[in-house]
Amino acid sequence: MNEKVPPSRSVEKDLGAFSPGASIDRKCPICKSDARLWKSVRSYGIAECEKCFHRFLAEPVASNHVESIYGDDYFFGGGAGYSNYLDQSGLLRGRGTEYARRIKRYRNGPGKLLDVGAAAGFLLEGWIDEGWRGVGVEPNRSMCQHARKRGIDVRCGTVEILDLESDGPWDLISMVQVISHLPEPVESIRNLVRYLAPGGLLLVETWDRMSWFARLCGAGWHEYSPPSVLHWFTPKTLELAATTCGLRPVASGKVLRWLQVGHAKSLLEHAGKESALMRMAHWSVAPLPGGWSVPYPGDDLRWALFQKPN
Numbered sequence: 001m002n003e004k005v006p007p008s009r010s011v012e013k014d015l016g017a018f019s020p021g022a023s024i025d026r027k028c029p030i031c032k033s034d035a036r037l038w039k040s041v042r043s044y045g046i047a048e049c050e051k052c053f054h055r056f057l058a059e060p061v062a063s064n065h066v067e068s069i070y071g072d073d074y075f076f077g078g079g080a081g082y083s084n085y086l087d088q089s090g091l092l093r094g095r096g097t098e099y100a101r102r103i104k105r106y107r108n109g110p111g112k113l114l115d116v117g118a119a120a121g122f123l124l125e126g127w128i129d130e131g132w133r134g135v136g137v138e139p140n141r142s143m144c145q146h147a148r149k150r151g152i153d154v155r156c157g158t159v160e161i162l163d164l165e166s167d168g169p170w171d172l173i174s175m176v177q178v179i180s181h182l183p184e185p186v187e188s189i190r191n192l193v194r195y196l197a198p199g200g201l202l203l204v205e206t207w208d209r210m211s212w213f214a215r216l217c218g219a220g221w222h223e224y225s226p227p228s229v230l231h232w233f234t235p236k237t238l239e240l241a242a243t244t245c246g247l248r249p250v251a252s253g254k255v256l257r258w259l260q261v262g263h264a265k266s267l268l269e270h271a272g273k274e275s276a277l278m279r280m281a282h283w284s285v286a287p288l289p290g291g292w293s294v295p296y297p298g299d300d301l302r303w304a305l306f307q308k309p310n
């Protein structure tokens with residue numbers, strides 16, 4: 001994602017000569033156990049918890065991390081972000097519709113949805129197509145404006161600063177590829193659970209570092225992209241984060257996803273700086289027109305659904 005944003009580098013200096021296996025001062029943000037350095041990626045230390053094996057950025061980030069990462073450069077600057085996020089509208093709207101249809105198995109009829117990290121509201125539009133009433137939250141002002149121009153209610157800011165309680169309680173809160181960017185994911189989930197109706201659902205889509213694709217790529221996996229990505233979950237550590245906040249697991253699965261070729265090229269070119277495998281993948285899509293869509297071949301993206309007790 002956006003590497004041009006300067007993060008807090010206070011700990012990087014302390015890392016000095018990077019030594020995998022060295023203890024770090026920070027505790028695991030999921031289970032609060034001790035952690036050790038796992039690897040250095042793009043000169044950032046990635047730590048691994050000794051107990052739950054959650055991986056996270058070893059160094060703290062600035063308090064405005066989320067707002068700074070999701071600047072216009074993330075949506076239009078290429079790299080690990082998007083060369084033009086707005087080109088994704090059709091694919092994302094379709095994914096919103098898919099999720100709304102999938103959720104039918106777990107609740108009776110549509111309800112009120114809060115989409116956290118809604119960007120331009122394309123996913124939200126897919127949910128609305130299926131009868132949901134939805135509000136989005138998005139820190140990037142340009143994205144909020146794009147959504148509002150189309151009549152989609154996306155509010156500019158973060159969950160922490162917006163008054164979402166007066167519109168709630170929400171029947172479903174979705175976080176699609178958001179949680180790995182949050183400095184303190186457990187605290188963020190706990191905060192969101194307050195807004196959920198009893199029996200309400202939390203939908204999380206995020207990357208799985210235990211997938212075969214992630215393990216095959218090793219440290220060159222595209223999601224090892226600090227400092228925009230701060231956490232590398234496994235299905236177990238995601239479940240632990242949710243159950244710590246009083247939620248119960250309901251269902252989970254792999255996301256079958258389509259990628260726009262232009263976006264794939266941008267991502268692979270960026271990841272290819274660290275990985276020969278990613279460079280080969282980039283060469284394989286290079287001849288294809290940027291406007292085409294191709295099925296994403298990896299098994300590393302998953303969804304999980306959790307429920308607040310009645």
Ligand SMILES: [Zn+2]
Binds near residue numbers: 028030033050
């Ligand atoms: Zn842990």
